Amino acid sequence: MAKCAFLGLGVMGYPMAGHMAAAGHEVTVYNRTAAKAEKWVAEHGGKMAPTPREAAEGAEFVMACVGNDDDLRAVCLGASGAFSGMTESAIFVDHTTVSSMVTQELYAVAKKNGVGFVDAPVSGGQAGAENGQLVVMCGGDAPDYAMAEPVIDAYAKLCKRIGDSGAGQKCKMVNQICIAGLVQGLSEGLAFAEKAGIDGRAVVEVIGGGAAGSWQMVNRYETMLDDKFEHGFAVDWMRKDLAICLATAEETGAALPVTALVDQFYKDVQAMGGGRWDTSSLIKRLKSFG
Known part of the structure; x- marks a missing residue:
């Protein structure tokens, strides 16, 4: 010890x-x-x-x-x-x-x-x-x-x-880049299901075990559908992390178009008063802004 x-x-x-x-x-x-x-x-x-x-x-x-x-x-x-x-x-x-x-x-x-x-x-x-x-x-x-x-x-x-040295931080950047796009996609899918008049829970039960499945889907879809966003990593911290990703992308010449877009969506969530909501609150933005 x-x-x-x-x-x-x-x-x-x-x-x-x-x-x-x-x-x-x-x-x-x-x-x-x-x-x-x-x-x-x-x-x-x-x-x-x-x-x-x-x-x-x-x-x-x-x-x-x-x-x-x-x-x-x-x-x-x-x-x-x-x-x-x-x-x-x-x-x-x-x-x-x-x-x-x-x-x-x-x-x-x-x-x-x-x-x-x-x-x-x-x-x-x-x-x-x-x-x-x-x-x-x-x-x-x-x-x-x-x-x-x-x-x-x-x-x-x-x-x-x-x-x-630094490789761990760069790996974490990849992690956050992947999560940003994934959560936006999940938010769009669940919001679409609601607009289309079908049961989001039933949809996830079917697609969650297939190619669309993810940790975010399994662990966040119910709270997203219930409009509850107190169960994870805060939007303020995600924006801090995405700023690091975007700055590093500029330095290295990497292209992060989806990440940059989702970062702006999180900015909208902050403007809604959701800085301490968890990152799955992107769905709330969709319901507010369309």
Whole structure:
């Protein structure tokens, strides 16, 4: 069992850190709002620290799951950042979905300090985090990944190294690109069924086991039909991720016409007051705008 730190106790990080503690790891947590860290310690044991640096001191592995590029820099860098408290040979594992640019920037700083750095964004949403069933896509040096994988396994159903530093983030971009188009297609199909006067539930029962089937269809069609959008990844966060995808596409020359269009549809959902609705709320936009 390892001595670990976990930075960021949001809807994902809170249960992920809990699985680490349940697996027998010694876990010290840090959260910007200390009350959340106090609650976690009361539930799971372990310790809390007032700064990322103090959480990271003596840790073999430091995990982070925060909000965006700037949040990640804030917990890594500076006098109170985790890097300043980590010992040589310790490994930093970043589960935040961020740009590959900041990943490579922090990888370089970590290596200069003798610290390993693995970018390891996750897929599976809040339910996946709570159930310890996340998919973790990783980039970084192979030896660092090999050491970190057994710790990550505490909350993962699948963990795989895709390539060098930044490859995990690029894989997560592919994930979000695929989801964006798929959810829009599902929304259009269900809205069409309603307009055409047929039972959407009966339709999914028939087509869900065929070529049209998907995780989104199985897990979201009922809440979509019931106009309930509090069951997954928020629109605000999806737009943050799609902005990263679109910026990277511009840098690389990749074409993302459908992704760009769906991003604008999510902008409409935000304007409807749905920034915290889950991503399946695209169907609500269709019903409002046609």
